[in-house]
Amino acid sequence: MAVAESPNGLHSLPISRRPTTSFQQKLRATAFFLIFNLGCLMINASQFVFLLPLRILPFKWSRLLYDEGIHYTKGAFACLLILMCQWFSPTSLRITFEPDGKGAVPQDVVESLVERDQEGNVTSFKLPSKFVYIANHQVYADWWYAWCFLYYTASGAHKYVYITLKKSLRWLPIVGWGMQFFDFIFLARSWASDRRQLATHLSLLGKAAESHQMPLAFLLYPEGTLVSPDTRPISKRYADKMAITDMSHALLPKSTGLLYSLRSLSPRIKDLHLIDVTMVYPGIPPMGYGQEYYTLRSMFFDGVAPPAVHMHLRLFKAEDLPIGDLSDTQPSKIPDTSPNEHAVEVEIPTKEKEAFDLWLRNLWQEKDDSIGRFHESGRFSEKELSVFEVPLRLRHSREILDAFCFFLPATVIGYLWGRLKV
Numbered sequence: 001m002a003v004a005e006s007p008n009g010l011h012s013l014p015i016s017r018r019p020t021t022s023f024q025q026k027l028r029a030t031a032f033f034l035i036f037n038l039g040c041l042m043i044n045a046s047q048f049v050f051l052l053p054l055r056i057l058p059f060k061w062s063r064l065l066y067d068e069g070i071h072y073t074k075g076a077f078a079c080l081l082i083l084m085c086q087w088f089s090p091t092s093l094r095i096t097f098e099p100d101g102k103g104a105v106p107q108d109v110v111e112s113l114v115e116r117d118q119e120g121n122v123t124s125f126k127l128p129s130k131f132v133y134i135a136n137h138q139v140y141a142d143w144w145y146a147w148c149f150l151y152y153t154a155s156g157a158h159k160y161v162y163i164t165l166k167k168s169l170r171w172l173p174i175v176g177w178g179m180q181f182f183d184f185i186f187l188a189r190s191w192a193s194d195r196r197q198l199a200t201h202l203s204l205l206g207k208a209a210e211s212h213q214m215p216l217a218f219l220l221y222p223e224g225t226l227v228s229p230d231t232r233p234i235s236k237r238y239a240d241k242m243a244i245t246d247m248s249h250a251l252l253p254k255s256t257g258l259l260y261s262l263r264s265l266s267p268r269i270k271d272l273h274l275i276d277v278t279m280v281y282p283g284i285p286p287m288g289y290g291q292e293y294y295t296l297r298s299m300f301f302d303g304v305a306p307p308a309v310h311m312h313l314r315l316f317k318a319e320d321l322p323i324g325d326l327s328d329t330q331p332s333k334i335p336d337t338s339p340n341e342h343a344v345e346v347e348i349p350t351k352e353k354e355a356f357d358l359w360l361r362n363l364w365q366e367k368d369d370s371i372g373r374f375h376e377s378g379r380f381s382e383k384e385l386s387v388f389e390v391p392l393r394l395r396h397s398r399e400i401l402d403a404f405c406f407f408l409p410a411t412v413i414g415y416l417w418g419r420l421k422v
Contacts, residue, residue, distance in 0.1 A: 103314025
């Protein structure tokens with residue numbers, strides 16, 4: 001199903017050269033602002049009113065119900081993101097899989113990963129349920145579309161998303177409070193203090209996901225920031241200093257955070273995967289800067305959406321990656337009475353760091369090459385690929401109510417009433 005181009009092809013014009021905002025766009029912006037913020041407010045209010053008391057109660061069942069409620073609110077937020085696209089910025093995801101090389105999914109296996117409805121439309125993708133998601137970082141909406149993509153995973157990974165954020169965002173009204181309930185990882189951007197926090201937090205999440213057989217989706221952007229006129233020279237200077245090749249369409253990736261994340265999760269999750277996604281937005285020219293063409297404001301206030309968001313997937317088993325020797329970090333090697341039961345080592349041997357850094361840099365070079373190939377031919381790979389198009393729409397109309405946490409109060413009250421009757 002094709003999605004219509006943005007009005008008059010505005011998506012391919014830099015924002016600074018687009019016509020002035022019309023009255024209709026101002027109405028759209030007002031409606032988006034009110035509805036999106038109402039959704040965020042209702043989700044956060046539900047967390048405070050119906051879930052926080054459950055966390056305070058000293059019962060195992062109340063904590064389990066609290067955790068289920070938090071997963072529901074994460075799913076509600078994913079529905080809200082989809083709904084905002086559906087109503088204010090219609091687009092689709094165009095998904096392809098790597099047919100050869102690193103992270104390849106054989107072409108005859110690709111179709112088995114796709115679930116369709118009776119009309120043949122793609123409804124979900126049967127991807128691994130526990131994974132680290134990495135991607136190139138072009139625009140601030142990358143995380144938005146990543147979460148929307150997870151809505152279409154068969155495991156329901158959109159309810160089990162974890163992200164690292166700046167510590168300064170922790171106490172933002174409504175949004176920051178909600179992210180605390182989501183158990184996101186807040187870092188001070190000082191690696192000396194952040195590395196233990198990241199390792200310990202992820203170790204706990206990994207153990208919980210494995211013991212309760214829950215999905216886990218940890219989102220990480222190794223570049224750390226957007227490609228921009230400010231960051232491009234920094235990447236070039238670092239490449240020159242290290243005598244390595246700089247990227248053309250991306251920035252050189254930073255391997256440390258990803259390596260710590262994989263080493264923290266792998267010992268505690270038997271079948272951990274790495275999903276590498278290459279993102280391309282139509283209209284951004286080669287060597288262009290994404291934020292000059294797409295911002296959250298231009299997409300949702302002005303209604304100039306990308307005609308489609310191209311996502312090219314590569315799948316890796318964590319055990320096949322060069323993340324080093326983890327024999328001393330297996331849970332069985334750590335005494336149950338140890339205060340660091342869930343932590344991994346803070347220092348990683350230099351040779352293991354260098355091996356992983358080289359692997360990630362080569363992966364990013366392949367990604368950079370595939371983006372260049374896409375600009376030339378419209379394909380990430382020279383081989384013929386199946387393209388799975390998924391319009392960003394809620395699968396069921398009742399999920400509009402989910403986007404505003406309508407069903408959470410009934411679920412919690414019904415469960416509590418059942419407990420009281422027992």
